[in-house]
């Protein structure tokens with residue numbers, strides 16, 4: 098690869114990049130290649146140090162022992178790198194990076210990307226521009242507006258201009274927009290005068306809510322002590338009674354409640370807060386209701402699942418990350434709001450060098466002053482291209498495929514007493530299994546403890562729309578974890594399995610009698626079932642309180658559950 102100096106050279110460079118991506122299987126979706134080739138950071142550091150002092154002799158020695166594959170010349174130098182060095186470094190970057198395209202990557206709330214989203218991302222990178230004015234982003238302005246328009250419709254907000262929105266660099270920022278808007282709406286003077294002389298402002302989020310609310314409290318000068326963490330029920334949903342008690346307490350102390358963040362799809366359990374009850378409290382108390390639907394908002398695309406977010410239309414603002422479950426390329430996050438011109442009023446500063454009012458076109462198309470940022474990536478275009486290529490129907494279909502996989506239930510009949518020792522051992526083994534899967538590079542599933550539920554480590558299995566999951570990729574997870582855990586000392590004590598008699602005593606799936614249909618795995622018993630997550634999921638499913646519920650069943654999907662209907666959801 099030569100440093101590009103002409104249009105042809107740029108085109109050649111990009112073509113070569115595409116070839117390398119192909120040769121290195123960077124876009125492989127089959128799962129036949131490792132998800133990662135793990136190298137400890139200290140090894141990469143050592144390699145870098147060695148490289149910087151390496152004389153030729155040492156280098157040959159290094160290569161003789163076949164260590165050169167580890168060479169990652171990360172050091173930036175005065176002299177330009179050669180064409181070969183650049184190719185090598187690109188290949189090494191691919192080699193040591195995590196292949197989120199793999200069907201065995203379940204580690205985060207994002208995964209592979211929709212190919213049209215990827216094409217959109219490359220397109221916007223090539224056309225490198227900023228979203229702030231129509232002048233520099235005519236097409237992208239239209240696309241952003243269309244994406245906002247359709248998203249307002251999904252949420253059930255009024256259309257533009259009564260509803261509005263903006264693409265943000267991530268869900269944390271979208272949530273912070275909600276906080277800023279709430280504060281501005283309650284105290285418009287805060288924009289000019291700041292917080293001086295005001296009572297202490299307090300915001301509310303659940304103990305399962307995302308930490309960006311706490312960060313927002315710090316950044317907005319409220320202080321993290323002024324985030325009231327509302328208690329959750331055993332399924333991770335905000336308790337309206339505790340919210341009400343919290344508001345009363347905060348008022349009693351002379352503070353000023355102003356903002357409630359409810360979550361649709363909490364980060365760990367994907368629980369959905371009861372929006373209608375929370376909205377009623379907010380209405381009564383005159384509080385801004387923001388819904389963090391960064392994860393769960395994608396379910397709005399499916400008629401079958403959108404009732405999980407029932408009541409979202411009652412809120413004042415919403416954050417939704419298509420870059421999570423839906424598979425839009427990072428970053429793609431929407432902030433949506435009710436109220437004409439509110440976003441602009443709250444955020445505009447009117448810089449005349451950029452937002453001149455006497456331009457030769459209708460300057461209402463210059464949307465940049467609604468934003469906190471000046472320059473802003475044209476993220477809406479990526480989602481627009483995906484949406485255009487798939488149609489709402491196609492997006493809905495991919496959500497339903499993902500949801501059918503997430504409902505996978507491995508057998509989990511517990512036959513041993515769950516003593517504290519049993520749990521402690523389980524928590525310890527979870528981390529060890531994770532370490533092994535990383536070193537082997539065959540699977541990536543995240544794990545976490547959950548203090549408010551009093552739980553130690555468990556695997557947080559995430560299923561997204563891209564790449565589309567299958568029964569085989571779900572089976573792979575269980576088989577892999579079982580394999581990785583098989584030789585732990587004493588693991589037999591902790592193995593819990595599915596004895597056929599247990600299966601027989603489980604409620605069977607019949608349309609008229611809700612219950613769980615378990616996959617008939619033979620003994621030896623399945624490790625994933627030791628995993629607390631599965632136990633939680635099972636309980637959640639029985640109580641029918643998360644996104645994992647399914648109302649109708651595909652009989653051919655052995656291993657998927659059928660769930661009871663609940664008054665709350667219907």
Ligand SMILES: Cc1ncc(COP(=O)(O)O)c(C=O)c1O
Pocket residue numbers: 206266267268269270272307309360362363364389391392418430
């Ligand atoms: C529920 C929820 N809200 C917000 C965020 C923050 O999103 P981002 O990572 O795009 O800032 C996350 C991230 O995982 C999340 O789970």
